[in-house]
Amino acid sequence: MNYLYLYKDRLSKKSFVKKIILAYLLGVFILLSGCLRNDDFPDEPTITSIEFNSDDTLLIVEFTDGDGDFGIAPEDPDFPLYLDADSTELNPYYNNLWIDYYEKVDGEWLFVQPENDQGFNFRIPVLTPTGQNKQLEVIITNAMEGEVPYLLSEADTFRLDVQLVDRSLNESEIASTGEIIMPR
Numbered sequence: 001m002n003y004l005y006l007y008k009d010r011l012s013k014k015s016f017v018k019k020i021i022l023a024y025l026l027g028v029f030i031l032l033s034g035c036l037r038n039d040d041f042p043d044e045p046t047i048t049s050i051e052f053n054s055d056d057t058l059l060i061v062e063f064t065d066g067d068g069d070f071g072i073a074p075e076d077p078d079f080p081l082y083l084d085a086d087s088t089e090l091n092p093y094y095n096n097l098w099i100d101y102y103e104k105v106d107g108e109w110l111f112v113q114p115e116n117d118q119g120f121n122f123r124i125p126v127l128t129p130t131g132q133n134k135q136l137e138v139i140i141t142n143a144m145e146g147e148v149p150y151l152l153s154e155a156d157t158f159r160l161d162v163q164l165v166d167r168s169l170n171e172s173e174i175a176s177t178g179e180i181i182m183p184r
Contacts, residue, residue: 041066041135044170050162052177059142061097061162061175068134069167071126072096078167095121097140098163103155104179120144120160156182 041064049062072079072094083089099120102109114120127136157179164172 041137043067043069043166043168045070045164045166045172047162047164047172047175050160050175050177052160052180054180054182057143057145059099059140059144059160059162059177061140061142061164063136063138063140063164063172065127065136065138065166067166067168068128068136070096070136070138070164071124071128072167073126074123090117093165093169094118095123096165097122097124097142098165100161102159102161104157104159105155109159158182 043066045063045065047061047063049060051060052058053060079093080091081094083091095118099122101112101114101120103112104110122142124140127138128134129136159179160177161174162176163174
């Protein structure tokens with residue numbers, strides 16, 4: 001009888017050790033899976049939110065980019081200011097955040113042509129994260145003081161249309177701030 005009891009005791013110790021190992025492995029799996037990102041963003045930039053703070057002239061754009069190839073290095077040879085060395089034609093992809101300015105006049109939206117060649121567009125630097133997961137969730141804040149012509153305008157309402165482009169030349173949909181009443 002003592003022999004059977006001893007055999008039974010060994011079985012319960014083995015199963016107890018197996019349960020401990022299984023619980024440990026399960027805990028490690030849960031911890032590691034919490035570090036993995038399950039978001040599946042499209043490769044092209046997608047604007048998720050846009051707003052304009054007229055008090056501070058801040059444009060705030062939130063977006064995602066699934067492959068993380070957003071942003072341009074300052075002297076990137078693939079994105080020169082001009083299309084070629086002999087050209088005076090600006091490269092439309094020199095900047096990667098494009099802004100169109102509209103004013104509402106007599107109930108209709110009118111595009112306001114910028115005074116300079118670059119317009120209100122600007123260049124966002126490289127944002128590609130290190131590591132395996134290159135997906136981006138970004139909030140960009142741009143102080144547009146002195147760039148937005150509403151201070152000189154006779155109209156009382158404006159809007160900004162924004163579009164993003166990544167290094168693969170994937171363009172986002174155009175997003176609009178909606179109507180903004182001009183401060184006086």
